[in-house]
Amino acid sequence: MNVSERIFGKINGQTVKAFLLKNDNGMEVGCINYGCTITKIVVPDKHGRLENVVIGYETLEKYLDQTAFFGCVIGRVAGRIGNAEFELDGIVHRLAKNEGEHHLHGGKTGFDKVVWEARTEENADELKVIFTHESPNQTEGYPGRVSIKVTYHVNNKNELMISYRAVTDQKTIVNLTNHSYFNLSGNGQRDVLQHKLTLKSDRFLPLNESLLPTGEKLDVANTPFDFRTGRRLQDGIASHHPQNQLAGGGYDHPFILSANHQEEIRLVDEESGRELIVETDEPCVVVYTANTIEEDRWKKHRGVCLETQHHPDAVHHADFPSILLEKDEEYRTATTYRFAVT
DSSP: OEEEEEEEEEETTEEEEEEEEEOTTSOEEEEETBTTEEEEEEEEOTTOOEEEOBOOOSSHHHHHHOSSOTTOEEOSBOSEEGGGEEEETTEEEEOOOOBTTBEETTOTTOGGGSBOEEEEEEETTEEEEEEEEEEOTTGGGOOSOEEEEEEEEEOTTSEEEEEEEEEESSOEEOBOEEOOEEOTTSTTOSOSTTOEEEEOOSEEOOBOTTSOBOSOOEEOTTSTTOOTTOEETHHHHSOOOHHHHHTTSSOEEEEEOSOSSSSOEEEEETTTTEEEEEEESOSEEEEEOOTTOEETTEETTSOEEEEEESOTTGGGOTTSOOOEEOTTOEEEEEEEEEEEEO
């Protein structure tokens, strides 16, 4: 196994570096320190062909121009915050509005648009890129200075683990995720309509017209949201269910996980034979089937996001798991992506 780095470009006088982690099986994970962005994940298909299974670009300029958050770490808070504000200990904090009246994915300058500090570590059974960033008090309206560490770990089990750590000097809110778009066909040669997704999830969160959770938790039974025994993404994209229609023809929904670290998320492309198994300690995964993407060569339904996180807009729903981070408390979470062939 080995890890290498090179200069990827420059932005505002800051150097953006590209890192490539290679294991002994031919798996490669490429990433840059702009947004902690995963630029490629190369894994074999059932015939041993090595191809990229995430959507990405070859140049920094493309990443600077994109609006789809390809491969980025999202923060301080993933998803939408209604009316771009929340109350904490009687104080109303007003956030940047970057989606109509609402706040999305950390605001106008979220963690996806930051050049992170980065270093690498190499040992016999694991490669790491360790990204760190200091987010000043009142960044995008959020209280508290937050120190964040995101680590990408690659091993010889064809696993990529993303671990997240954060501490704050005053009470704030944090909910991080990675926004990679997976396409197991390889090099984006087909859309993801025939990908089969299996989720250990009995309930999902319906959305309102602004794509914010209504606060309800609906049973998935007898709906296109029942992935417990596996179903093709095509089902939701072709569905006339009001929630699928609301999301632009497909999924952009939080699913409450009923298990953790038990192969709770499984994505399969039968034609290539590739399989992705996702395990996490998070309570929720947002499944987004790229319903509204029009990015250069990457069009709608060309990838699927599996965003492990706490429930979106949790600050406005007391019965959702809390995303509060207390002073000197450590935020810790991790998600593992394991690639295999069937």
